[in-house]
Amino acid sequence: LGQRADGLSVEVWWSPYHPFSSGFTGQSSAELAKAYEEATGNPWTMPLGFKHALFEVVVDSLKRTEDISDPDSIARAIAATNYNSIVGPIDFSKGPVPNVAKTPLVGGQWHMDGDKPVLEIVENNDHPEIPLTGAMKPIG
Template sequence: MTYPHTHTTPAPDVHAELGDARVATLGCWSPAHPYRSSLDGGTCAEPARAYEEDTGAAWLQPLGLAHALLETAHHALATAADPADRASVADAVARTRLDPIAGPLDRTAGPTPNIALLPLVGGQWHPEPAGPRLAVVDNTGRPEVPLTGDLVPAR
């Protein structure tokens, strides 16, 4: 569950149900991740806060991945021998090693050409007054990501 299924539901009982169930999931990005944008040096908390202010809804994990994709595109266009040539841009993407807001990405390391692996953390939805909060409960794959909660058994 990348984001709560209750994202578009204003019903407080549905929000409470998700948090009370203590659903555990994998986490790819959160405002607590320690990375910065390669474009402007912004922190992970900044786009999450901006999203919440603009939409009135909680931040979503795909925000960090979408931002990293834009950072990768910018990097490829800036480093391509000919940014107007598709093959040149594709080659630049394949050579990309970048530290975007989602964490270090290395498209040269594989497991296949032009693929970057993104280590994940363990998350769990915890009940909060404003709705469920995704807590980082295991950072084995990314020890630099701070833990923001404990793994709690379901009730």
């Protein structure tokens, strides 16, 4: 979108600013984003954290599975997940429905830094543990 993205607001489900770390690799959100950018030459995106967290939950669930050859045993381990991931706590017992976990959402706004779009965290009322990195500005 280039300059047209300047000032657009968006819900932010994960960013390098999120104060969570991978229970699998130990990387912080900032370290994961930086490693991705260095390895690919592409900017980080919000799905990156969730793709990483998916594998964290898989590894954690398999470690806790009593009988790896029994699909029901695997399903029970997944259902019992209570894990601190790179996107925040994943607790399938507290979700709105079984096997679903809510993760923190904050408000963001894009601005341009030269030709590069930058996402700032501009609203965190529900999750003050995620730091603000900018202030909301009028679009246009």
